Amino acid sequence: MEFPLPHAASVSANPTQEQMRAWVLEHMPNVTETEFGNINYKAQVKARLAGSTFFVAEEENHKNRISRSEYDEWAAKQDAYIADKDMILIEGYIGPDPQFRTGCRLYMERTQANIPAMQQQLYFPKDDDWTPEFTVIYTPGLSAPGKPDDRLILVDHDHYVTRVLGSDYFGESKMGGLRMWNHLVYEKGGLALHSGLKTFPDVNGEEKVALILGLSGTGKTTTTFRQQLGSLPVQDDFNALFPGGQVFTTENGCFAKTYGLDPDDEPTIYAGTTRPDAWLESTWVSPDGKVDFFNDSDTRNGRSTFPLANIRHREPINLPTADAILLLNRNETIIPAIVKLKREQAAAYFMLGETIGTSAGGKAEAGKSLRVPGTNPFFFDNDALMGNRFLELLETMPDVDVYLMNTGRVGGPDGDDRSKKVKIRHSSAVIEGFLTDAIEWEEDPDFGYFVATDLPGFDDPELLRPRTLYANQGRSDEYAELVDRLKAERREYIQGFPGLDESIIAALP
Secondary structure (H helix, E strand, O other): OOOOOOOOOEEEEOOOHHHHHHHHHHHOOOEEEOOOOOEEEOOOOOOOOHHHEEEEOOOOOOOOEEOHHHHHHHHHHHHHHHOOOEEEEEEEEEOOOOOOOEEEEEEEEHHHOHHHHHHHHHOEOOOOOOOOOEEEEEEOOOOOOOOHHHOEEEEEOOOOEEEEEOOOOOHHHHHHHHHHHHHHHHHOOOEEEEEEEEEEEOOOOOEEEEEEEOOOOOOHHHHHHOOOOOOEEEEOOEEEEEHHHEEEEOOOEEEEEOOOOOOOOOHHHHHHHOOOOOEEEOOOEOOOOOEOOOOOOOOOOOEEEEEHHHOOOOOOOOOOOOOEEEEEEOOOOOOOOEEEOOHHHHHHHHHHOEEEOOHHHOOOOOOOEEEOHHHOOOOOOOHHHHHHHHHHHHHOOOOOEEEEEEOOEEOOOOOOOOOEEOOHHHHHHHHHHHHOOOOEEEEOOOOOOEEEEEOOOOOOHHHHOHHHHHHHOOOHHHHHHHHHHHHHHHHHHHOOOOOOOHHHHHOOO
16 A cells, blocks of 8 residues: 655655756755856755664664654654645656666655755656655654754654655665665565675676675775776665575665765766766855865765766666675774685674774764674664675575775874875775786685785785784784784674674684
């Protein structure tokens, strides 16, 4: 049964990009037309509100739980608020493949027309078979007093409805649908991966698929869109993995970070972002429209959306099964630029989800060492379910290789003269190396994974073997202390998931 939309004074269904642009310029404050002819909106909320997000559940042990009765109270307040408002309705699909696609719709206040315009770029267009399975009801003008930041995101998986109150950050619209999609994928026997996806030809010209998993800000989009050996980007944020390595994509556009965007390092994303039909959010723009992608005085979590059609890409349907899985880890100490994981280690490192937090997770996460299971902060329940499902799926994929790639530094944090940065060119050489099977490996004596002893085109072997960097700097004792501490912390962390398969725990040294 289709979920009934709240009554409104008026509803504009699927307006054009041109119409929504006109509404933005006419009615919205804090917008600037840029030198590229597109529009930037300076949002009040600069990142997703994890602390304000609650799932409707009666189980006491469910994370971020809200009762059905309290949900109903807030839903009634939002419905009453909408009754005299002008609304925009955007309809489309999450996913293009008829084998697995989900009808989704966004119901949004017209006073915030930039968000439905951005969302329209990410949905695949509806057709005659479209029916709404997911609904996102979004009212930036309605606050939620008493809740964290006086804002509230409510997720109802029983009816596949997400309600957003008080936030003007586009990411809550995007994740409103994808968070529910996480639940649906799991219910159908798969696992939603917070990942990019790219294809590449192997040495025989056969098309292969690589999944790139990572938290927002760790280089997931950059790694996905950077071209190596004829590779093509397919998807930059979420993909579904099913038994046998079958993969399905989600979005018809890209939601990219704009801070530090450089035409030389990230030419594809730069080209998509600097077009008149792209939308910018919280990117630094001067009053006369000049864009400065390196100005972080307001936030480092500026964003853009643009259609995949505007860049060179591989159409996201009828994809081969996955051949490689790459776990991104933005670290600062002893994680090599690339390691190859043994089969039994893959699910353990997937559950560790280690990285340094970025502005994408808000001020509470930026710059801090984090562990986010599966690098997916949007999973709906006990994270052990995610780890166990990943292990189950790997067992159906005997030929897939799993790698761990550090996109941060080796030897210490930024500002430490002894440390070295893993640059985009290094990551690109790493990917070329494993795509062509050109890397020579040896087992690391401390962690048991494989480190690279030779990688053609890689100009700094100390980034591949941090033990060597520390030894060359007379810091071997420091390295040994870091090894011992990291092992202990990892064991303690991974043992904290009730119901996690024992073989995953045992895989860590």
